[in-house]
Amino acid sequence: MSSTTNTTTISTVGPPSRRNTELAMLAFAVIIPVFAYANAGLALSDELPSGLLNYGLGLGLMAAVGHIVVRRFAPYADPLLLPLATLLNGLGLVLIWRLDQSKRLAQTAHAQGHEYIASAPKQLMYSAIGIALFVAVLMLLKDHRRLQRYTYISMVGALVLLLLPLVPGLGMNVFGARIWISVAGFSIQPGEFAKIVIAVFFAGYLMVKRDALALASRRFMGLYLPRGRDLGPILVVWAMSILILVFETDLGTSLLFFGMFVVMLYVATERTSWIVFGLLMSAVGAAVVGSVEPHVKLRVNTWLHPFAVYDNPRPSWANTEQIAQAMMAFGSGGTVGTGLGQGNSDLIGFAANSDFILATVGEELGLGGTMAILLLYALIVERGVRTALAARDPFGKLLACGMSAAFAIQVFVVAGGVMGLIPLTGMTMPFMANGGSSVIANWALVAVLIRISDTARRPAPAPAPSPDAEMTQVVRP
Template identity: 45%
Template sequence: MTTLDPSPARRRRRTSPRRTTELGLLVLGALITVGAYVLASLGKTATIPPHTFAFLAVVVGLGLAAHMATRVFAPDADPILLPLVALLNGLGYVFIARLNYKLASLQSVWTALGVGAYIGTLALVRRSRDLERYRYLLAVAGLGLMLAPLAPVVGRTINGARLWVRMAGVSFQPVELAKIALAIFFASYFVEKRNVLSEPTLRVGNRLLPDPRPMGPVLLAWGLSMVVMTAERDIGFSLLFFVMFIAMLWVSTGRVAYLMVGAVLFLLGAFLAVHLFGHVHERITIWLNPWPYRDRSGYQIVQAQYALGSGGLAGSGLGLGRPQVIPVVASDFIFAAIGEELGLLGTSAIIFSFMLFVGAGLRTALRARSEFAGLLAAGVTAVIGFQAFFIMAGVVRLLPLTGVTLPFVAYGGSSLIANYILLALLQRISAESSRQRVTIPSR
């Protein structure tokens, strides 16, 4: 049997319903965003913003730019991924503008750059398998980006964590870009070594046992995570990096043993971190019982609990709450601000949006045409899904605070640009996996 791709004209006709669905969802998301923007202004100042139509034009313009790029470069891509991201990004901007207009101005610039990065990635990465060629280059780049904040001249410490690099008057977190490079490297490496990592090849007497040497990468990832956490005083990204590694390793091999080893190493690392590093011990302490420290180190988390509790089922209303009393609310605790003003219904909508995103990402991974594409899609989905889970769970005290931002929602230029690039990679794989083939009997 011989398989051929349909002609471009037939493919465009077939995929137009998907893009039409995407466009409709984008318009709906834009209307929700603008409606929320107006309501937030009415709640805060009792006036309609004078530039509402200009805001609508910008929201629709950015959405249309991303949509047209998807229509041109990835016409078979999933129709709900981009609208979900646009809605999360839009609602996040509304809350940032309601909390700090200066940060909102910066976030609008970062959003435009993020959409530009999305379009550029779709245009440059025409086939996902081309990324495999650069795996070792990306591995070196990823490690370099992770360690860049330790550089003596450009590295910066902000809020106790040395995660920032400042160049030409602009501060950014290179570790956000590192997660892209390392996800691609892990996907390529695990595909190449899958048989070695998953098959028992070591003979001991009359029995075949798994070769312990493939555990080396797991131990290396654990060790690097500990080094990063120690040197940069960071919990969130070291944990995210380690979880992404273990998740991709498990998906590629199907061996539960790697999950068990990863869990043991995680517990060991957590035990060592709590007893060796004061900042980790402090976070665990205020996670377990923040109330004795409500005027000091626990002030932030205590105010977040008050905000969530006062929100109730439907919230106080947009612009009518007091989430601004939470320190660094626009970046670290925007989920608490949403909970106060939109209540349980609003936070549930955010959680449900991320669940839909993860479901669409995993569906893309399952339908991928190649092992590399499938594993990369799983890795991208895991990065965004776990990052969202870590910060939301930290805000509600299900987990200790990790310091990562809520993807697409919270303020943060580095995170926004990196996540839009991850979205573009997921769209590229989705377009490849959704493209049907015509089967022609061979003679």
């Protein structure tokens, strides 16, 4: 008779990594823009575009690099964030290329004495740089909680980025707004990167101060009113937003920063009063500046009277018809659109592939296509909020929530401006619009969300079993 002793150790089994799901979604995220590219080329010239193969290989290579890095450095991350961003980026490249083929835009540029340069190749380069930054963030940022150490450094960094356009010789005044700087021949919009840096500061600050900010001294009309001394932070951020708007005439960035802070403040304290105060203060600030600052006042008048440019006599302030053309583009699209390459959104002019690129979607893909694009953006926000709910640390929760809020507010501000819901702000649609700063910064934002989701879903390491806890089973024949 012999005996055999088998020892079994209990270990923690974590959730599946779902990287194969991500890979399958990435395949669709590459195939759909390639088919859209072919469709646009056939509509424009009755033949496949000559760069179709290069475009497909380029987009596929970027998606493959992103997937390999996520599989290696963030194996438990959300499986949809990367495919969603890739799909939006790919469709944006197709729409930019489609507008590059417009003879009308080329003739307008030549009539104004400018050389017409295609934007799609440069945008593809910027997208590759964005993927490179995405890779760098995931490789270098092993744990998002390390960012908490740089709370106040982030505040200084954000202020520096916001003030750079005001530096003489560095900042540029483009169509009345000083939101750009010129470095080595390249135009950079520092505010796109500042939204990520300032989200780190807000998350670190609110994590420490949330208990004090949640205190209420009295109740008025069903709202808990915070103490006077606790209004300091929101007053400072409000004043900073107003100063940005006044000195740089940047309505979009002001709305973005202030809205992001109010949302994060509400999440941290769960006090509805902060939302009410935030909305009231933003309304007061916008009303005062909109009635005083000439550039903002012009945009408000254009928003209120978009078709005044066609009046006879034309008002002195009605010097652009872009809003009117964008609204007519949406109306021409109907439910299913005119088809890729068969619209006239190039009538909008120089900003058709940047600020107004959603108008091209509305005309050529119709209401259905517009809703599909907005749904893709909503899914990114939803996955970001889901990441915030799953995060195990308060800093990660606030950071993921803040970045998701910033992304959502930017989409709302841009879409609302193009559709005439709110005044046009000059911001660009994330991932889709022509602009290097926007696509690069948003790839970095997605990388941080992926890092937080990986940390949130990663199984906790199993404690080392003690001798008494081992399960020993004796098996006898």
